[in-house]
Amino acid sequence: MYSCRPRAGARFLSGLLFMALSLSGSSLIAQEEASEEKSSELKVTFHGYLTQAYARSDGHNFLGITEDGTADYRTAALQVRADIRKNDAFVVQFSHERLGESGAQEIKDDVELDWIFYEHRFGDSAVKVGRVQIPFGIYNEVRDVGTLLPFYRPSNNFYGEAAYSSETVDGVVLSHSFRLGDWGLDADLHYGDWKFVSRDFFTGKFVSNDVNDSIGAELWLDTPISGLRFGAGGMRYDIDFAGVESKWDVYHVSVAGDFDRFAVHSEYKDVNIGSGFHVLFDYIHLGVNLTDKVTLNAQQDRFFTKLRGTSKVEADKDRAVGVNYAFNPSLILKTEHHWDEGRFWLEDVPQFGPPGLKTRYWLISLSTSF
Amino acid sequence: MEAKNSKRTTHVPSSGSVRRRSVYLAVVMLLLGLTGSMAADSFVVIVNEASPLSALSKQQVSDVFFRKTTKWQDGTDAVPIDLGESSPTRASFSKSVLGKGVAAVKSYWQRMIFSGRAVPPSEKASAADVMSFVRTHPGAIGYVPQGTPLAPGVKALALEP
Numbered sequence: 001m002y003s004c005r006p007r008a009g010a011r012f013l014s015g016l017l018f019m020a021l022s023l024s025g026s027s028l029i030a031q032e033e034a035s036e037e038k039s040s041e042l043k044v045t046f047h048g049y050l051t052q053a054y055a056r057s058d059g060h061n062f063l064g065i066t067e068d069g070t071a072d073y074r075t076a077a078l079q080v081r082a083d084i085r086k087n088d089a090f091v092v093q094f095s096h097e098r099l100g101e102s103g104a105q106e107i108k109d110d111v112e113l114d115w116i117f118y119e120h121r122f123g124d125s126a127v128k129v130g131r132v133q134i135p136f137g138i139y140n141e142v143r144d145v146g147t148l149l150p151f152y153r154p155s156n157n158f159y160g161e162a163a164y165s166s167e168t169v170d171g172v173v174l175s176h177s178f179r180l181g182d183w184g185l186d187a188d189l190h191y192g193d194w195k196f197v198s199r200d201f202f203t204g205k206f207v208s209n210d211v212n213d214s215i216g217a218e219l220w221l222d223t224p225i226s227g228l229r230f231g232a233g234g235m236r237y238d239i240d241f242a243g244v245e246s247k248w249d250v251y252h253v254s255v256a257g258d259f260d261r262f263a264v265h266s267e268y269k270d271v272n273i274g275s276g277f278h279v280l281f282d283y284i285h286l287g288v289n290l291t292d293k294v295t296l297n298a299q300q301d302r303f304f305t306k307l308r309g310t311s312k313v314e315a316d317k318d319r320a321v322g323v324n325y326a327f328n329p330s331l332i333l334k335t336e337h338h339w340d341e342g343r344f345w346l347e348d349v350p351q352f353g354p355p356g357l358k359t360r361y362w363l364i365s366l367s368t369s370f
Numbered sequence: 371m372e373a374k375n376s377k378r379t380t381h382v383p384s385s386g387s388v389r390r391r392s393v394y395l396a397v398v399m400l401l402l403g404l405t406g407s408m409a410a411d412s413f414v415v416i417v418n419e420a421s422p423l424s425a426l427s428k429q430q431v432s433d434v435f436f437r438k439t440t441k442w443q444d445g446t447d448a449v450p451i452d453l454g455e456s457s458p459t460r461a462s463f464s465k466s467v468l469g470k471g472v473a474a475v476k477s478y479w480q481r482m483i484f485s486g487r488a489v490p491p492s493e494k495a496s497a498a499d500v501m502s503f504v505r506t507h508p509g510a511i512g513y514v515p516q517g518t519p520l521a522p523g524v525k526a527l528a529l530e531p
Binding site for chain 2: 045047049077079081083086091093115117119128132133135141142145147148177179182184226227258260292326328329330369
């Protein structure tokens, strides 16, 4: 059960890239021919982020973090956004990720296409076509943006690079925002395919799985209390997992409270992988801003399995505390200490074995974005 | 029973109890970040002189700056313009109108940028630059420090709670 950025669909993407470039190219030509006022509508912006970490464990290889320590641990991305006209945009983002001594490195390219899509807005609605981020939970769309995360990464079990859901979809996302007085409701629908990089339960190796006809919905309710939001969503898809084709369902509920002095985030996810077998994830994060620059964070992050008619079994529990120092909102130094209990994320031991295997690991990282 | 109730309603809290309640209230207000919003506004919201607007609520201005409202009632594009991150006027505007500190607003926009949804309002280095932009863009809305002499072509907007 590991990560999930779509890697294939190359033919679809090249076609899309060609279409998008043709579109933006023709727009550029059109812009040149238009009046000065008209051509000023084209706006190209560059954004990016980088998080560089040094990580070390007390023994086991936890997701590429070993006892010897590694500085080969980072995420980075560069995004180019072209607002072609007021209601049309073309966005592309490339990313780079290193996970130390993790076997996941073998199936990751050094630089990958994160997403590439064309967006058209009409009123409070928008449609995005291409490889598009899926709105799912609090962090799905920004799971690698260090300056937005309390720890190096969001809940490993919920988002993991894994957890049976994807960061992006090769397809289409429709969005609509409703305003009801002081309340707001954001609704998103997605349809398409993605690739699902998971970890084989028996061999522990990283494998890729095809997900087809993924259809899902996401709702986020903004309350009149500034910073307090509630979310819920789900998706259903066909998957070829370990040679078996089946239909899986994923549901989640979320609450996010981001206030001046403190923050609380909690999410619960249930993945029904058929035959009465469920995989459950939950986490809670609490953050307190001790000063304008210093934040204290604590998190409990869990993963369970459950067979119908039986009690759930804890497969992993990760407890963490950390201190962040923000030089400014775009430059943040983080230190964190994790106590993990379980063997699921350990890469140097079999996934099946006596429970209660304990590992401690530490990360110190610097995140920046622009 | 009646006597007890009567006694309860006329009960005068001890000074220790009052002090405790004050401390609790202060802690709650501190946690909710309410203290900052009590400060007087030290900015003036401005629009183009040709704009039919004369007053807006803080919520309406906030919606424009968060790009939740993209057009004015007359169909003109609403174009918000910010001062730089380090401006004390921006800090005051951010807290009073947007309901968040500059860092929190910055995080909001980072989330919007990296989820590919939107980009933040443009920033100008000075009040003069903001006024110049507003003067040349009919749908623009900005803010300048309280007491700044307004340039021709711009007008102040009354800000309703």
